[in-house]
Amino acid sequence: MQVAIAEDSVLLREGVARVLDDAGFDVVAECENADDLMAKVRSVPPDVVIMDIRLPPTHNDEGLQAALELRAQHPSVGVLVLSQYVEVGLAMKLLADSAEGVGYLLKDRIGDVNDFVAAVRRVAEGGSALDPIIVSTLLARQRPDDPIANLTPREREVLELMASGSSNQGIADSLVITVRAVEKYVSSIFSKLGLPSTGTESRRVLAVLLYLRS
């Protein structure tokens, strides 16, 4: 699996490259800035790009703009954005109208090597990876007549994992339950929230996020 990295801190860039290399990825490009990344992706599109949201020269929104451009121009390339702050507004901007092949994680998550590698793989394969903080912020969001309050604690856990992009298998592994049990929880959650059940896992990510955000 081919991966390109854009990160201006050498320390982190090399760290991430090493982790992914160890995990069997083929690191095809290590870039310092967005322009360099875009050029490399154009010449040889990798399976997934890992990029910092704050990139030179101004460290403002070059990273995000590059990510949006990649999503629009190279839909087959997964885009995993790393940031030292996660913002609901940025997540919504990044996802726009699809959660396919996109991820947005706090940079801290790199330290949890196994989870991080799993997230990279998921995004590369067209899935999604949203930082748990985004999901929990949205879940904690206060709303009048909150249907979230009707969920059982277990359903809430499933919802959190589902919203951050985990597959049913992933949820089953995390909670040490069977996939069938996960499926039951998922359909119960959808009916309690009054959402129509959707097909793919990344589609349900978007549905849940939009629901939580509204």
Add this chain to the structure above:
Amino acid sequence: MRNPDVGAALGEPLVVALLAKWLTVSYILCGLYAWWRRPESRFGPLMVAAGFANFVSTLSWTTNDVTFTLGQALDLLPPVLFMHVFLAFPSGHLRDSFERALVASAYVAAVALQVTRMTFGGFFGPHNLLEITANEDAALLTLRVALLTMSAFCLAAVGVLLLRRRGRRALRRSRVLLVDAFAVGLVMIALLYISAAFDGPAVRQIRWATFATLGLAPLVFLAALLKARLDRSSVGDLFLELHSEPAPGDLRDALARALRDPSLQLAYWLPDYECYADLQGQPVELEDLDGRAITLIDRDGEHVAALIHDPALQDEPELLDSVQAAAGIALENGRLHAELQARLEELRGSRARIVEAAQNERQLLERNLHDGAQQRLIALSLNLSLLKGRVDGDPKIATGIDQARREIAASLNELREIARGIHPAVVSGHGLAVALEQLAARSPVPVDSRVEIDGRLPEQLELAAYYVVSESLTNIAKHAQATTARIDVAKENGELVLEIVDDGIGGADSERGSGLRGLADRVEALNGRLRVWTPRGGGTRVRAEIPCR
């Protein structure tokens, strides 16, 4: 052309004679009066000269050879003199080298062409001392050339007058009418000459209109001079007006009325800034004023103010002097007002700079945290994680590493909150709308937010707006006991308007005051306003209006 005398072209000999006498007498008398009233102006002497030259040209009616020849030679001079007087009104000076060249060549042409014509003899009769040969055809041709040349000069002068009228901003109204009257008079002379040159009919109406214009001109000048005296009575009105202590803003209008110059501008001297400024304290340049004149007003050797006015006022120095004298105290008040405004403006600027400097410091600090400690801690956590994979054997070491990584994660969380508190990088990076979404999502009180802004706004403005919303939501969470809150952000009439309303207990007091004070400072530094309504039991409404530059 049976009797091609230029004077006769104007009409019946008796009328011409009377007109000539009238022009001579009235110009000389008006000129003397003007000379006496305004010794510093050259207009008086010019009028006297015009009257005298007119008199000399009437010598052509005498039978003495010398006086006849002299009078005939100067026969074409009167129209040039009218032209000169009209162009030089009211200062007695021509305005630029083009006008001087025009008038000088008109004088030369008037004499030279007439003298040339006289050398061909012809109808001039026996008293013509200049006759060399008798050639009527040549004389007639020269006459035509002379008449057409003179009318061309008159029309050129009309052009100058019209340009002058258009070019200058807001001529005083009486002056505009005069200029129009001069132009009409010169056009009449030109028409008359052209008609005479081609043997055409001397149209009665043109003739009488020309008489009227030329004959009335001295009266008009006299009236203009007398009006200057009348203007001084407007100084009395000014005294009365100033007695009722007008607001500084009304002083200019009062002066404009007293000076009869609606275009008048008033600038005050600010000694500490060593410049002139308007009432709002904005600097006023006294150079390159597009032909307008400046009168500096000083008191006890100190500058007080400057009047920027129609140059025509310079011919009425007494009026300017008495207006200045009348306005003394009021001008001093206006000066103090302007100085206060300039200081306020300066203060506002320095407050904005202080806020901005502090903001830049914080931004730098956040950036250093981001690029330094935060990156290092993440890399450290990553390395520990990799290390753990290589020391599989010893569970104690693995537990220790996990413990260390949890500490690092906690530090990173703390650092993130600190960094966000120092400077919300998301605002600078991604704009107000994105940042407000997170604030609303994180609020423990349900928030209904409507943010209607397209694109980015100036960074300082976005930051101020962010802090207003952030601080208000914090206050609502801590003190308001509200069940819901609403955020409205929109651009209205060039201002960013923020409103944060809750349905809590209201009565926000001083314990919340310091935060609000800081917000007000930020907002006011950007020339904005922050207001808070917080009736007891009636919720709290915070409204900020910040101009978008």
